[in-house]
Amino acid sequence: MHAMVLKTPGTALEWTELPDRHPGPGEIRVKVVACGVCRTDLHVLDGELPEPRMPIIPGHEIVGRIDAIGAGVEGLHPGQRVGLPWLAHTCGVCRFCTSGQENLCDRPLFNGYTRDGGFATATIADARFAFPLGEAGDDVALAPLLCAGLIGYRSLVIAGEARNLGLYGFGAAAHILAQVAKWQGRSVFAFTRPGDVAGQDFARGLDAVWAGGSDVMPPEPLDAAIIFAAVGALVPLALRAVRKGGRVVCAGIHMSDIPSFPYRLLWEERQLVSVANLTRRDGIEFLAQAPKMGIVTKTTRYRLDQANAALADLRAGRFEGAAVLVP
Ligand SMILES: [Zn+2]
Numbered sequence: 001m002h003a004m005v006l007k008t009p010g011t012a013l014e015w016t017e018l019p020d021r022h023p024g025p026g027e028i029r030v031k032v033v034a035c036g037v038c039r040t041d042l043h044v045l046d047g048e049l050p051e052p053r054m055p056i057i058p059g060h061e062i063v064g065r066i067d068a069i070g071a072g073v074e075g076l077h078p079g080q081r082v083g084l085p086w087l088a089h090t091c092g093v094c095r096f097c098t099s100g101q102e103n104l105c106d107r108p109l110f111n112g113y114t115r116d117g118g119f120a121t122a123t124i125a126d127a128r129f130a131f132p133l134g135e136a137g138d139d140v141a142l143a144p145l146l147c148a149g150l151i152g153y154r155s156l157v158i159a160g161e162a163r164n165l166g167l168y169g170f171g172a173a174a175h176i177l178a179q180v181a182k183w184q185g186r187s188v189f190a191f192t193r194p195g196d197v198a199g200q201d202f203a204r205g206l207d208a209v210w211a212g213g214s215d216v217m218p219p220e221p222l223d224a225a226i227i228f229a230a231v232g233a234l235v236p237l238a239l240r241a242v243r244k245g246g247r248v249v250c251a252g253i254h255m256s257d258i259p260s261f262p263y264r265l266l267w268e269e270r271q272l273v274s275v276a277n278l279t280r281r282d283g284i285e286f287l288a289q290a291p292k293m294g295i296v297t298k299t300t301r302y303r304l305d306q307a308n309a310a311l312a313d314l315r316a317g318r319f320e321g322a323a324v325l326v327p
């Protein structure tokens with residue numbers, strides 16, 4: 001197999017030939033056909049997450065086909081198309097695993113961070129954490145659903161019954177979530193970097209009722225806001241934009257420091273919460289509904305060996321929607 005391997009944070013990924021791996025008990029081997037590139041991959045690359053495992057193969061929006069099955073795996077078969085998300089393994093016995101909060105497991109593994117992921121021609125997965133994808137839909141178009149879509153969906157559920165929904169940072173996750181929110185009858189207010197006219201046009205093209213810079217107040221108060229950009233300074237701006245009792249959801253795994261802000265921005269029962277990881281139930285719910293929602297993901301394809309270019313383009317905001325690697 002071949003993979004793009006990160007040996008040390010802050011360095012480029014290296015195209016590497018590795019021995020083929022065989023699935024152990026409870027595992028499957030998946031031949032990767034597409035793998036999305038996520039903002040979290042940049043955090044791994046930059047060494048911004050605690051206790052990174054090095055060397056590591058990044059990538060956690062994996063679409064592939066099972067080509068080998070380990071002992072004891074049931075309900076999956078060779079040739080089947082599956083999706084592998086960020087959550088790769090949980091302990092099953094901690095207080096979180098046993099109370100429906102496996103996203104907060106004390107001893108989890110994550111694809112592309114603490115377990116080798118999908119920037120590769122093949123990967124080994126814990127079979128219990130693979131989502132059967134069926135045959136409908138294009139491999140490349142499906143890949144971004146596995147993190148951008150899924151974490152977006154979990155964030156939306158946590159945002160609650162918001163009719164006016166603000167999305168701060170209009171990248172891969174927001175462009176999917178805007179379509180989910182519209183399907184649900186919500187009004188989307190899109191916030192981009194100040195002056196990012198192209199990003200604002202992209203959001204309006206996805207039926208956002210309003211789009212503007214993150215430094216601007218929306219024309220109506222928001223019921224909730226979800227922050228996808230890894231910029232802590234957006235937190236007080238979003239709190240300012242939500243109504244009394246409104247909720248601000250931080251959807252990213254890492255953010256720059258949040259500047260201090262006056263208590264009145266949180267007063268009147270405004271809430272500030274974060275979303276961490278996903279549960280398998282989130283994945284099953286979202287992937288079952290996604291085809292009905294008519295989600296069209298906008299993707300830019302890169303060859304697997306162009307992963308460094310894809311990451312650089314993501315960092316610089318050089319494409320709309322999501323980048324996807326194709327081996
Ligand atoms: Zn656990």
Ligand SMILES: [Zn+2]
Nearest residue numbers: 038040147148
């Ligand atoms: Zn991700």
